[in-house]
Amino acid sequence: MNKLVLALLTVGLLAGCGSKKDKSGKDAFTFEDFRRLFAEAKLPYKLTPESLQEKSADSTAISPEVLKEFLTDTLGKSDFPEGTAVKFYPVAAIDGAAVNYFVVKAVGKSATTAYICFLDKKGHYLNRLPAGKVDDKKDLHYFSIDTRQVIKVTNEKELSAGHKATREDFFGVADNGATTLIMTNSAGDAAAGQLFNPIDTLKATHKLSGDYISGENSIISIRDGDDAKSFLFFISFSKDKTGCKGELSGTGHFTGANKGEYKDKETDCGIAFQFASGKVSIREIGGCGAYRGVRCFFEGSFTKKSKAK
Incomplete structure (x- = not known):
């Protein structure tokens, strides 16, 4: 066989092995491609109301087909009114010990919600937790994940101008993606100056304490x-x-x-x-x-x- 022909066949074979095709012959969208849509982040991680409110470019939205294939097409069904047009945007991908965390932002007409989606180490969707929200009611919901992989969801409700009540819910995540409410802290009405202080009752004898x-x-x-x-x-x-x-x-x-x-x-x-x-x-x-x-x-x-x- 001509050496030039043999070389061309070899290059073609290697090129074919380097990409996956779907049934139509197009390059398949892999889980690695899906993960690259998200910004890589590390623990501890926090999603603030300010970052949740930032506008995302329409070109970065996750298509319904991709959402269904790698997460679930029912992601925002229970949190938005039926018939509401919702766009989903990738926010962050975080590696955990047993499960990985994919933060997704869902934007509707009057509210923006954040979900933490739990995937196993092979990239299979397990579960999701609604953990952030901003809306026209001025109530705020946001979250953080610490290095022990405990999720803290903070809920702030405006009672009157300048006065808010705060509740913090702490969740643990099992290997199968199931979440368990570990504890809840309630700060009460901030107007009364009652901020929740987790070390309030500890010893304070030092002159600077x-x-x-x-x-x-x-x-x-x-x-x-x-x-x-x-x-x-x-x-x-x-x-x-x-x-x-x-x-x-x-x-x-x-x-x-x-x-x-x-x-x-x-x-x-x-x-x-x-x-x-x-x-x-x-x-x-x-x-x-x-x-x-x-x-x-x-x-x-x-x-x-x-x-x-």
């Missing part, structure tokens, strides 16, 4: 650590003008008599604490976008709250 506030809806809570060189903290803030929010908790270490620092083990997030005259100032020393909105930062000065007599 206590609650530092800024306005009605922002707090830095400092509690005693396991030793004299460490401290526990909880930060929750809400910017009045932008509505941007952030929340972070962990263990910091004192780097001086009136200075402290926190570094997240899972991300490059870091917070510097400066204590002085009954106040604490904070600033980011690393990217903490996983714990706050995109238009705000962990920064500012907070005043120590007097202890109740």
Whole structure:
């Protein structure tokens, strides 16, 4: 056989092996192609109301055929009125220990909803959890997934102008995609200044321990650590003008008599604490976008709250 003909046949054979065809002879859309539609993300992960509200290009929408093949064509059936035109957009793909998480945004006429879809390691759809929503009622629903793969869904309901009630639902996910409600925290009416503080009842004997506030809806809570060189903290803030929010908790270490620092083990997030005259100032020393909105930062000065007599 002519060497040139043999070479051309070899190239054609290799090219044929490199692509899959469907019944019509077109290149098949594989699961790898589907995954590439999503931005790769890592734990911890947080979807904020601000990012959920951002407009997505129509060209990035997932077609009904692709949605049905790799997820389910009933994804938004129970959350949107019958007959509503809904477009689905890929947001993020996150690898978990037993299951992988695909975050999908569904946009309707008056509401935008976020779903966490659970797929096994072979790419088979298992289940989904509605975990985010913004609508014209000003109620907000958003979520985060921590490094232990616990999903926290936060629900904020506006009671009156500037006053909100907050509920946090924590879910665990089984290997088969089934979700279990682990616990629920209710912050009550924020108008009464009752922000939910997970470390509120812990020991606070250190001279710098206590609650530092800024306005009605922002707090830095400092509690005693396991030793004299460490401290526990909880930060929750809400910017009045932008509505941007952030929340972070962990263990910091004192780097001086009136200075402290926190570094997240899972991300490059870091917070510097400066204590002085009954106040604490904070600033980011690393990217903490996983714990706050995109238009705000962990920064500012907070005043120590007097202890109740």
